[in-house]
Amino acid sequence: MENWDNVRVFLAVARHGSVRAASNALQLNHSTVLRRVSQMEAQLGARLFEKLPTGYELTPAGAEIQSLAEEMEQSSSLLQSRVFARDQRLTGKLRVAMPPSLVADLLMPDLADFSREHPEIELQIISSYEPVNLTRRQADVAIRLVYDQFSLPQHLVGQRLHDVYRGVYISQALLNESAYSERDCNKWILKEEDNGLPDWALVGSDPTSVPPMKVNDVFSQLAAVRADIGKAILPCFVADADMALVRVPKSEIAFYGTLWMLTYGDTRKTNRVRLFGKFIKERVDAHAELLKGKSPVDASMK
Structure with a gap:
């Protein structure tokens, strides 16, 4: 061959x-x-x-x-x-894979800063919920939301970034409507892969009383909440930054997963990857309150 x-x-x-x-x-x-x-x-x-x-x-x-x-x-x-x-130059391509919501709702301003600070590095963002294969060099760095750290592939080099939390959200407009009822409150917007609702999300509601709406990604789920259809479980860093949304009264937040930065083999030794790793760790740390659902713009205070 x-x-x-x-x-x-x-x-x-x-x-x-x-x-x-x-x-x-x-x-x-x-x-x-x-x-x-x-x-x-x-x-x-x-x-x-x-x-x-x-x-x-x-x-x-x-x-x-x-x-x-x-x-x-x-x-x-x-x-x-x-x-x-x-290749220790601070020039050339750097391919980074991460979930679309992380790009669009949290890190794009930071990625823009990185590009401005290092214009000779060609930053390529691979935005997908499907994990890329680092072993086959589909990306140089991957940032993943990991639900169980023991599921991380043993052959990859990982750095833990930060825990992510989620909560139950509804539109501010729907919450304020005079016609707001228990039926509205119990309308869930679920992703197709959701297998039932966790106990922490069910406070004061009956999930069987109204048929849910099902979508296949978090962007559609977010759009449905904004359209006053009902409520959904969303990452705090996505929903708390949206002034149209509010946490459902008396609801809680819960652990969602952990952000990890992953590389393969000797790739982590390059200056480009080391520089990006240090930069993104600092920026994710700066978003700690938002990721934990304790942002200055608290959903309950909107």
Whole structure:
């Protein structure tokens, strides 16, 4: 397997089970992915995939090749991180992955400051709720909201930043309406993955009395609360900074998760990564009260 580009494409098809999904992940067109897979099959003299109605499935030969290809990928990633670590210039690309809400509702002004202070560093923000693969160098640094620190991959280097809290919020307008009723109070806006409501959020409400609205991300959830539909559990750093929202009276706040900054291998040794790590740690610390739900603009005081 001399051509690493072909191997990379093969692994993407194997993992996604689809040429289209592999094309999207690699940002290559459909025909290029098919051509590289065909080149690899010709080189090895074996068929690597069966094309089924459900997608592309590895043949026995393909499954055997996959394990070897993954070893190549790991070696390639290690080599890249070591080469990256030797580059001590405060110039060039720095790819940072973090959740969209963290970018939009908390850190964008800080990231703007970093860019102004270090204009020679090309800061690339990867904003996604899906975790990037640092081992495959999809990013140099990842900031993640971690719900259980024991779930952190052992091969990554982690630095704990700060705990994050969440509360129950409703729009100020809905709370002030003369027609405000128990029915309004009990209308929940939930994310699709929510599996029931925690006990701490149920004070003074009956979650079974009104069917909830379900959305698939926190931005839609926030928009629904702003539209006076009902109430939702939201991160304090998102909702407390929104003057249209208020915490539900007599409700509590609760621990949500912990922000961690993660790197892989020797990447953390570069000046760019060390500089960014020190900068973002200081900025997150400066947001401590907001993250804990004890911001100067307390929701109950709006």
